[in-house]
Amino acid sequence: MIENEFYSQQNVGPYEYYQVGEFELEEGGVIPQLQLAYRTYGTLNEQKTNAILVPTWFSGTSKNYESYIGPGRALDENEYFIIVVNQIGNGVSTSPHNSGSPIAMEAFPHIRIGDDVRAQYVLVTEKFGITELALVVGGSMGAQQTYEWAVRYPDMVKRAAPIAGTAKNTVHDFLFTQTLIDAITSDPGFKGGRYTSHTEVADGLGRHADIWAVMGLSTEFYQQELWRLFGVESVEQFTQGFLRPLFQSLDPNSLLTMAWKWQRGDVSRHTDGDLAAALNRITAKVFVMPIDEDMFFPVRDCAREQALIPNSELKVIESRLGHFGLFGAEDSYFEQVDCYLRELLASP
Amino acid sequence: MIENEFYSQQNVGPYEYYQVGEFELEEGGVIPQLQLAYRTYGTLNEQKTNAILVPTWFSGTSKNYESYIGPGRALDENEYFIIVVNQIGNGVSTSPHNSGSPIAMEAFPHIRIGDDVRAQYVLVTEKFGITELALVVGGSMGAQQTYEWAVRYPDMVKRAAPIAGTAKNTVHDFLFTQTLIDAITSDPGFKGGRYTSHTEVADGLGRHADIWAVMGLSTEFYQQELWRLFGVESVEQFTQGFLRPLFQSLDPNSLLTMAWKWQRGDVSRHTDGDLAAALNRITAKVFVMPIDEDMFFPVRDCAREQALIPNSELKVIESRLGHFGLFGAEDSYFEQVDCYLRELLASP
Structure with missing residues (x-):
């Protein structure tokens, strides 16, 4: 167990x-005592029909969705009971750095998106007695979990909104994620995952952040100096003063657990590799919501999947922030997300 | 001096x-005995009006342009005298690994695109007595040199065709190139540039290649399994069996010399940072030729510059190979390049 204040209640809570x-x-092995960290908003109605589930993205926590939820928003806590759940290995739920033997640190087992969704199913059904989800919505790896929910538990998911993510990870995306992984593992301070503090891997985490600076945003983001949206005065302040410190505060093994999982997100595991058959299982009304400037979940990849989902529509979000549009630094991003989610939630 | 067979006459010659x-x-310092490696095709006519200059791209050599030149092609050696010139630091011309003290290896000075073009000017004028270039054409860093030629020596350049490159490097491109640099310099085997063989930096060069796999091609390249164009049977053979060995055979300091230069390509250095003023100097007829799927020299960045060049047209090359379309693995790529270059060469 390693102390890392980033994941504290004070910093990313309450949870x-x-x-x-x-x-x-799914990959074999056992987590002896799995715990999921989650945060709820609003109240579950008596019929238990107003629940919305929101799974987290790579490097993210339940904190990231605060700006998606509120009175008067599409995700309105006065109307819905919203459960934001931290994915396994994200540093808040059971993760390498907060686990003891035999799954501490480098011994942490491989996790699949399917593991997350099965664990979330236990939370939703056993803790809350929910048998129907009005909506599953999430960005990036949250979209992967959203797709997995819709394919694995079709009878339970009434609506689904995968934002900036795919049902089956692409080869290009796998290669991109591998560069993120290798930036960390190549740092001598990583010591095969047996570092004693994440600060020993600062160089690798910094290079990891630098790759995000290239792929996580867009060429227009820099052309138009949109780093100003993050409250900084120069591109150096954005990369050196924001992105690097952000990723350097995270746990390396945690990022690697998520990255391995991200690379292998694939609902066609349910149908012997037949993606069309897997997506055809979905009975939920689905809005597929890619971001137009996303460099690794491009619209056309998401559109290909959308075409295979029976009751679905493609709703493209415009954001010059690319994938990091998810951070919600632009009002226009939330206007679009809220507009689409309202329409989806209003559909039968 | 380090032996590296990659740059030999046998491998990338003749030169x-x-x-x-x-x-x-330009950055200060001196190369005591600069030598440029070049290859010529065809014969200079008596009036010395049929010369075409072709500068090399990052990691490339004069060998890379063999497939651009030939009888019946736009770059026809029966009609033109074509000089393909290796940029400074590319491993063939004067470079860190083939220089002695005081500029060997890590002591090699910073080179600017302007240095290349001034050195090429000496070659063209003093060696060949050429005072007019019918065309300067090059891809990527070759495009940067092409722009520098057209701005620095406007009276000398009649036509210019920058392919997949910019006149002023963008911030996004700078950040991308930095990840390529850091992949090499972070390898403990790099030893601050004082390795005794490039093979000691194989890990860093491998990660460098892996980043190219993500940014150098396109998402469609992988979706459509276009690695088959490189004669391989799987994506692993493409990344592990082609890209990694390719970059692992190169000299790390050479790549770093070129990368530093690439990051700072900027014709507005001639006009106190005023890009419009610099591009307005150009009297050549210019075809700006970006590749539609290029992830770091995107069409819109090139189009912005084209709009500032008086006698210019935007000619977009379609290639699902993205930036690596330059390698010419598709017939359709050369059909487009030849078509545009023929039109350009036919213009007054």
Whole structure:
């Protein structure tokens, strides 16, 4: 167990824990005492029909969705019971750095998107007694989990909104994620995952951040100096003063656990590799919501999948921030997201 | 001096050397005995009006342009006298690994695109007595040199065709190139540039290649399995069996010399940072030729510059190979390049 203040209640809370207990993994191995950290907004109605589930993205926590939720928003806590759940390995839920033997640090087992969704299913059904989700919505790896929910538990998911993510990860995306992984593991301070503090891997985490600076945004982001949206005065302040410190505060093994999982997100595992068959299982009304400037979940990849989902529409979000549009630094981003989610939630 | 067979006559030749002699650099410092490696095709006519200059791209050599030149092609050696010149630091012309003290290896000075073009000017005028270039054409860093030629020596350049490159490097492109640099310099085997063989930096060069795999091609390249165009049977063979060995055979300090230069390509250095004023100097007829799927020299960045060049047209090359379309693995690429260059060469 390593102390890392980033994941504290004070920094990314409030959150509560749910004890899933012993949890068998798709890749083999067991988490002896899986706990999911989650945060709820609003109240579950008596019929238990107003629940919305929101899974987290790579490097993110439940904190990231605060700006997506509020009175008067599409995700309105006065109308819905919203559960934001931290994915396994994200540093808040059970993760390498907060686990003891036999799954501490470099010994942490491989996790699949399917593991997350099965664990979330336990949370949703056993903790809250929910058998129907009005909506599953999430960005990036949250979109991967959203797709997995819709394919794995079609009877339970009424609506789904995968934002800036795919049902089956692409080869290009796999290669991109590998560069993020290698930036960390190539740091001598990483020591095969046996560092004693994440600060020993600052160089690798910094290079990891630098690759995000290239792929996470867009060429127009820099042309138009949109780093100003992050409250900085220069591109150096954005990369050196914002992105690097952000990623350098995270746990390396945690990022690697998520990255491995991200690379292999694939709902066609349910149908012997037949993606069309997997997506055809979905009964939810689905809005597929890519971001137009996304460099690694491009619109055309998302549109290909959308075409295979029976009751679906493609809703492209415009954001010159590219994938990091998800951070919600622009009002126009939330205007579009809220508009689409309202329409989706209003559909039968 | 380090032996590296990659740059040998046998591998990337034939080429000849021109001794430029002592050469002062824009960033300060001197190359005591600068030599440029070049290759010519065809015969200079009596009026010396049929010369075409072709500068090399990052990591490339004069060998790379063999597939651009030939009888019946736009760059027809039966009609034109074509000089393909290796940029300074590319491993063939004067470079860190083939220089002795005081500029060997890590002591090699910073080179600017302007240094290349001034050295090439000496070659063209003093060796060949040429005072007019029918065309300057080059891809990527070759495009940067092409722009520099057209701005620095406007009276000498009749036509210019920058392919997949910009006159002023963008911030996004700078950040991308930095990840390529850091992949090499972060390898403990790099030893601050004082390795005794490039093979000691194989890990860093491999990660450098892996970043190219993400940014050098396109998402469609992988979706459509276009690695097959490179004669391989799987994406692993493309990345592990082609890209990694390719970059791992190169000299790390050479790549770093070129990368530093690439990051700072900027014709507005001639006009106190005023890009419009610099491009307005150009009297050549210019075809600006970006590649539609290029991830770091996107069409819109090139189009912005084209709009500032008086006698110019935007000619977009379609290639799902993205930036690596330059390698010419598709017939359709050369059909477009030849078509545009023929039109340009036919213009007054």
